[in-house]
Amino acid sequence: MSTCHGGGNPLDSAVKTYATFELAHKYMVDHNKLLDDAAKQHGSLRHGATPTGRLADCTARRCEDLAALVHGLLLHGVSRIRRALMHARAKLFGHPIHQMLIVFPLGLLATSLVFDIVYEATGNVRWADISYVMIASGIIGGLLAAIFGLVDWLAIPGGTRAKRIGALHGLGNVAVVALFAISWLLRYGNAGVPGAGAFVLSIAGVALALVTGWLGGELVDRLAVGVHDGANVNAPSSLSGRPAHDIAPGPSYVVR
Numbered sequence: 300m301s302t303c304h305g306g307g308n309p310l311d312s313a314v315k316t317y318a319t320f321e322l323a324h325k326y327m328v329d330h331n332k333l334l335d336d337a338a339k340q341h342g343s344l345r346h347g348a349t350p351t352g353r354l355a356d357c358t359a360r361r362c363e364d365l366a367a368l369v370h371g372l373l374l375h376g377v378s379r380i381r382r383a384l385m386h387a388r389a390k391l392f393g394h395p396i397h398q399m400l401i402v403f404p405l406g407l408l409a410t411s412l413v414f415d416i417v418y419e420a421t422g423n424v425r426w427a428d429i430s431y432v433m434i435a436s437g438i439i440g441g442l443l444a445a446i447f448g449l450v451d452w453l454a455i456p457g458g459t460r461a462k463r464i465g466a467l468h469g470l471g472n473v474a475v476v477a478l479f480a481i482s483w484l485l486r487y488g489n490a491g492v493p494g495a496g497a498f499v500l501s502i503a504g505v506a507l508a509l510v511t512g513w514l515g516g517e518l519v520d521r522l523a524v525g526v527h528d529g530a531n532v533n534a535p536s537s538l539s540g541r542p543a544h545d546i547a548p549g550p551s552y553v554v555r
Contacts, residue, residue, distance in 0.1 A: 388454045393537025395525045397451055400444035401472075401515070405508060407437035408479050412501045415493050424492060431491035434483045434501075441476040445469065451525065461522040464514055471511035478504035 390396060411433040418426035452465045482500035486493055493501070518524040527534070527542075535541045 388450050395447070395451060397444055397447040398519075398525065400440065400447065404437040404440035404444060404476075405512065407433045407440060408475070408501075409505050409508065411437065411479075412505050415498055415501055418493070419498070424490075427486075427492045430493065431483070431486050434479050434486075438476055438480050438483065441472065441479075445472060445476070448472070455524060461518060461524050464517055464522065465524065468511050468514040468518060471507060471514065475504050475508045475511060478507065 411430040414426045414430040414433065418424070418430065448469055452462075452469055455462045455465055478500050482493070482497040482504065485497040485500070519526060527537075529542060531546075533546045535546070
């Protein structure tokens with residue numbers, strides 16, 4: 300899309316083009332109503348045998364077809380610009396850094412609860428020590444992933460559902476880190492052994508992480524945040540430097 304690769308700031312150019320498409324789209328919606336009214340007025344002439352009636356019928360149908368075509372093109376353009384604006388800004392080797400980092404704190408924090416349960420079941424302090432270190436590592440990893448997640452969230456257009464879901468996802472993950480941070484502090488003065496309060500906070504943190512994880516999936520799978528424009532099952536590697544809508548060399552497979 301030329302608006303995203305031309306001179307100047309690509310984001311500013313895309314935003315201006317997006318605003319233009321939105322205005323044009325609004326105009327076409329209003330204009331379509333006028334065309335519908337005109338078509339209804341010509342409806343009585345469509346069954347007439349006069350040349351004027353046939354001309355009016357042809358003109359009305361062509362206007363309707365043209366309006367539908369332009370309307371479709373405008374919607375396609377708006378959709379592509381929205382996807383371009385929602386590409387992740389913080390990337391490494393073609394993929395969002397946040398998505399690569401977030402798996403580590405989530406895995407560490409969730410597994411720490413498993414080791415807490417093993418400690419409670421066996422009484423072996425070694426499992427509590429492992430959990431204590433894992434929570435500290437998960438907190439650091441979560442804060443690091445949050446920085447890149449914030450960068451990506453700021454790039455999402457305002458007033459969209461993706462912006463709202465992204466805010467809930469980010470704030471929820473911050474709350475997850477906070478719950479585990481408090482759980483870790485409660486263990487600090489107890490040689491790393493979790494008391495009842497620390498154990499409950501870890502359970503609450505994992506439960507909330509399940510919700511924020513679903514919200515993250517909603518952002519990518521449903522709202523296409525961070526997804527390349529034109530992504531498909533035969534897209535070339537992100538390392539190739541080619542756009543996603545290209546077809547990778549080699550055999551192609553069609554899903555039926």
